[in-house]
Amino acid sequence: xxxxxxxxxxxxxxxxxxxxxxxxxxxxxxxxxxxxxxxxxxxxxxxxxxxxxxxxxxxxxxxxxxxxxxxxxxxxxxxxxxxxxxxxxxxxxxxxxxxxxxxxxxxxxxxxxxxxxxxxxxxxxxxxxxxxxxxxxxxxxxxxxxxxxxxxx
Numbered sequence: 309x310x311x312x313x314x315x316x317x318x319x320x321x322x323x324x325x326x327x328x329x330x331x332x333x334x335x336x337x338x339x340x341x342x343x344x345x346x347x348x349x350x351x352x353x354x355x356x357x358x359x360x361x362x363x364x365x366x367x368x369x370x371x372x373x374x375x376x377x378x379x380x381x382x383x384x385x386x387x388x389x390x391x392x393x394x395x396x397x398x399x400x401x402x403x404x405x406x407x408x409x410x411x412x413x414x415x416x417x418x419x420x421x422x423x424x425x426x427x428x429x430x431x432x433x434x435x436x437x438x439x440x441x442x443x444x445x446x447x448x449x450x451x452x453x454x455x456x457x458x459x460x461x
Contacts, residue, residue: 397441404444 402417409415416422442450 394441401440401443408444 406417409417414422418424442453
């Protein structure tokens with residue numbers, strides 16, 4: 309037979325013998341956790357943090373002062389190197405002018421149509437004019453150099 313002929317036997321769900329335990333409805337005070345360990349841990353961490361912060365601050369200012377001194381010491385070297393680069397570019401411009409104006413008669417290198425640019429030998433501008441520096445350069449080189457100077461520290 310197929311199993312449909314069997315009758316299912318159900319069993320009633322009853323409480324356990326002796327009944328259920330009583331429901332606790334009375335208010336029980338919670339167990340109090342002592343506060344002093346948390347306060348002492350907080351106080352100890354603050355004291356440690358304060359002294360650690362002060363030592364780190366002292367070390368930071370010591371290294372900052374050292375960096376400031378090193379910057380002030382290296383500044384003349386960097387300025388001299390910058391001047392060397394400018395003078396090298398002036399020399400390259402003069403050599404290029406010599407090579408370019410070689411075929412022109414009565415052309416004197418370093419003058420503006422025969423008139424000296426600087427009246428005295430002691431005068432030298434702090435900052436060269438852009439056209440003096442990039443006189444024979446491509447405009448793209450000038451743009452690149454001007455844009456690159458924005459990123460210098």
